[in-house]
Amino acid sequence: MSGNSKRKALKKAPPQRSAADAPPMSHEKERRIVARVYALGEPLCESEGIELVCVEYQRESRGRILRLYIDKPGGVTLDDCAAVSRQLGDLLDVALEEIGTYSLEVSSPGQHRPLGKLLDFEKYRGNTAEIRTTLPINGKKKFKGVLEGVSDDTISLRTNSDSLAIPYGLIARARLVNYTEKTDVNTRH
Structure with a gap:
């Protein structure tokens, strides 16, 4: 074997990109996504006796966040939030592919209740x-x-x-x- 054996060049791995590095989405596209999530989420929530208070879709340091606020008389429970998250998450994966990578958060409105409608x-x-x-x-x-x-x-x-x-x-x-x-x-x- 010759002393001049070929070495594999070590390629530097390209820098990892997070969802936060994604290019900004137009305000109009964000509004269309929010409207579509309302259209999909309201009937689902109503069937559970829950009001879909507000949908927010925004870019934060950790990536794109789809945040839903839900409520019902007497307040929502953790189980209510988990059920809506699970059902709506599955629905969005099928019906809203253009949303890209996002984190879904479902919670009660709290004392700084959003006004969406x-x-x-x-x-x-x-x-x-x-x-x-x-x-x-x-x-x-x-x-x-x-x-x-x-x-x-x-x-x-x-x-x-x-x-x-x-x-x-x-x-x-x-x-x-x-x-x-x-x-x-x-x-x-």
């Missing part, structure tokens, strides 16, 4: 909310104030300085602030 802004009228918009309104994208109602797909929000009209289509994210059923001004006892 137009009806939620009317339902929680009189409660304090934080709203983030996709485009600036009066030079700002973040607002905090009391929900005053809904008219023609526009949310009325009373802040410390004035009242704002926020088009529903511009809302990127909205949540109640420190909400509990005990503080719900619309609850009649």
